[in-house]
Amino acid sequence: MSVFKKYLYTPGPVSVPPEVLLEMARPIIHHRTPEFSAALDSARERMRPLFGTRQEVLLLAASGSGAMEAAVTNLLAPGEAAIFVNGGKFGERWGKLLAAHGMTGHEVKVEWGRPVRPEQIQEALRSHPESRAVFMQASETSTCAIHPVADVAAVTRRGEALLVVDGITSVGVFEQKMDDWGVDAFLTGSQKALMLPPGLAMIALSERALQRTARNRTPRFYFDLNRELKAQRDEHTTAWTPAVSLIFGLNKSLELIHGETLPRVYERHRVMAEATRAAGMALGLKLIAPDSPAPGVTGLLVPDGIDSGKIVRMMRDELGVSVQGGQDQMKGRLVRIGHMGYLGPFDMLTAASALEIALARMGHRFTAGAGVAAVHERIARSV
Ligand SMILES: *Cc1c(COP(=O)(O)O)cnc(C)c1O
Numbered sequence: 001m002s003v004f005k006k007y008l009y010t011p012g013p014v015s016v017p018p019e020v021l022l023e024m025a026r027p028i029i030h031h032r033t034p035e036f037s038a039a040l041d042s043a044r045e046r047m048r049p050l051f052g053t054r055q056e057v058l059l060l061a062a063s064g065s066g067a068m069e070a071a072v073t074n075l076l077a078p079g080e081a082a083i084f085v086n087g088g089k090f091g092e093r094w095g096k097l098l099a100a101h102g103m104t105g106h107e108v109k110v111e112w113g114r115p116v117r118p119e120q121i122q123e124a125l126r127s128h129p130e131s132r133a134v135f136m137q138a139s140e141t142s143t144c145a146i147h148p149v150a151d152v153a154a155v156t157r158r159g160e161a162l163l164v165v166d167g168i169t170s171v172g173v174f175e176q177k178m179d180d181w182g183v184d185a186f187l188t189g190s191q192k193a194l195m196l197p198p199g200l201a202m203i204a205l206s207e208r209a210l211q212r213t214a215r216n217r218t219p220r221f222y223f224d225l226n227r228e229l230k231a232q233r234d235e236h237t238t239a240w241t242p243a244v245s246l247i248f249g250l251n252k253s254l255e256l257i258h259g260e261t262l263p264r265v266y267e268r269h270r271v272m273a274e275a276t277r278a279a280g281m282a283l284g285l286k287l288i289a290p291d292s293p294a295p296g297v298t299g300l301l302v303p304d305g306i307d308s309g310k311i312v313r314m315m316r317d318e319l320g321v322s323v324q325g326g327q328d329q330m331k332g333r334l335v336r337i338g339h340m341g342y343l344g345p346f347d348m349l350t351a352a353s354a355l356e357i358a359l360a361r362m363g364h365r366f367t368a369g370a371g372v373a374a375v376h377e378r379i380a381r382s383v
Pocket residue numbers: 012063064065066090137139140141142166168169189198
């Protein structure tokens with residue numbers, strides 16, 4: 001079959017709405033202008049409800065990992081210790097970041113696909129009372145599982161250790177309550193649920209995190225959050241040349257998000273996730289994260305003897321439908337179907353149909369159309 005129209009269901013980057021693409025196609029302006037300041041202020045303001053915060057949301061020109069690094073270097077000093085939840089590739093990244101900056105990372109290892117238990121954090125804090133922070137993901141995109149941030153925050157709130165949460169694939173997907181939960185640093189990136197190309201990161205700090213970063217002597221330059229806070233809050237500009245077009249795009253995508261209203265955005269993601277899980281199960285696949293599945297990306301384990309990498313390649317190269325496989329221990333075993341970005345429930349019919357075709361070609365047996373029917377059934381129940 002000729003692959004003419006392409007479909008993007010990767011858990012980042014995602015497809016971008018035409019309105020946002022047009023906004024980003026506007027002629028570039030200089031960033032030290034009232035016009036840019038207005039766009040920056042409005043984008044930062046519109047981000048707040050997605051984080052669930054009244055704190056300042058700072059925009060950085062970086063992919064999401066830039067904000068992760070900023071959290072590490074602004075809140076900790078070399079030689080200090082922290083706890084990090086490693087339940088997948090992104091949790092592992094916290095450990096690598098800490099090590100790269102000469103900090104000690106105490107790992108809380110979580111089986112892939114499982115949520116961390118708050119007692120594990122409590123235990124780790126007891127064993128390593130010198131820990132200055134706890135680093136975790138709200139949604140571990142590599143295993144398609146969510147972690148209970150509110151419950152972990154209930155533990156960290158009681159002590160001195162700050163809670164740093166990577167909200168990439170959570171912010172804009174399901175409700176986040178940074179302030180109410182007591183999260184100290186919360187961050188995300190542009191190329192997931194914010195419906196933008198890669199290149200922008202956002203981070204907000206609690207009052208106690210702001211105090212920590214103000215006193216922190218760790219050398220830093222580009223990702224100096226003290227400097228960014230002063231620039232963005234007080235001077236309505238960024239410390240360095242900002243990603244101007246992406247910030248225009250962010251404004252537009254947040255306008256779309258708030259136009260739809262956040263409760264409906266979250267409901268849409270819930271329906272897409274439930275429909276995708278139903279499709280997987282109807283095709284005889286198992287969920288990698290049955291207890292705490294992420295609403296932004298669904299992980300389906302393929303039957304033994306089938307290589308998920310081949311399925312992913314077949315779907316992309318022969319059907320024009322991009323999904324993602326598994327990494328590390330899940331290489332060859334997992335298909336990850338993202339449902340973030342410019343997608344709605346009906347788009348999951350396409351994903352399910354392509355998955356069926358690839359599975360059938362690989363010799364997996366199931367009732368033809370069962371996955372598509374499961375998606376249809378879930379959509380029909382919500383309209
Ligand atoms: C995508 C993603 C990141 C950021 O990765 P970048 O490639 O730097 O944007 C970090 N954490 C999670 C959970 C993600 O899904």
